[in-house]
Amino acid sequence: AEPFQKRPGSRASVFAAEEQPLLTGLPAAAYEISKWVYGRRVGRNGHVVWERNYYSVPFAHIGTTVDLRITDRVIQAYRGHERLTSHLLLPEGAANEYRTNDADLPAGEKYRQWDPARVREWAGRIGPAAVTVVNRIFESVPVAEQGLDAALAVLRLSRRYSAERVEAACRLALAGRVRSPRYAHLQPILATEQDRAAGFRPPRDEPIEHGGYVRGAEYYAGGAK
Helix, strand or coil: CCECCCCCCEHHHHHHHHHHHHCCCCCCCCCCCCEEEEEEECCCCCEEEECCEEEECCHHHCCCEEEEEECCCEEEEEECCEEEEEEECCCCCCCCCEECCHHHCCCCCCCCCCCHHHHHHHHHHHCHHHHHHHHHHHHCCCCHHHHHHHHHHHHHHHHCCCHHHHHHHHHHHHCCCCCCCCHHHHHHHHHCCHHHHCCCCCCCCCCCCCCCCCCCHHHHHCCCC
């Protein structure tokens, strides 16, 4: 480099002495354009939905909302300024697929996710009418996960009532006008013992509680579609 005419040094020497020490190295990863999506709820199965696919979030955050940062390659879940997890983005065109990090699952006994297959398996242990109710719930929503809560609400009735009675209530509800009965249709049938009044017998080890026929399934269907 040519020296200065009226001062000692040159452009190169000034750069080396004053500017070069202030420079920092390039980042290890190239800058990626990203977009943010806020307030996505973490489902009961420990996953958040993005573009019809499911990405795991640490199980402690089930039921909360998280923010998603999406690039061309990855999807990351944040809670405030804390990054909770990161996944490679599923390819365009994929649907109803899962990305699950083992670290996001509870420790100890292997965690089994709630998914449509597991819900249908539970319904199958109750009976064919329960399977029909669950299948119709899944058919009524655009993404399977949207039907999980409704299907589980129906099946959890078997924790309060016998499986035989829940199956009978499902048959009675399916005989009504509502194509896809939900908890709101089945619970009143069981609470008022209409499944028994309609001729569906309870198991022998469950004593019969006598009660009159209050209203039919048509009434509780209420015109809901």
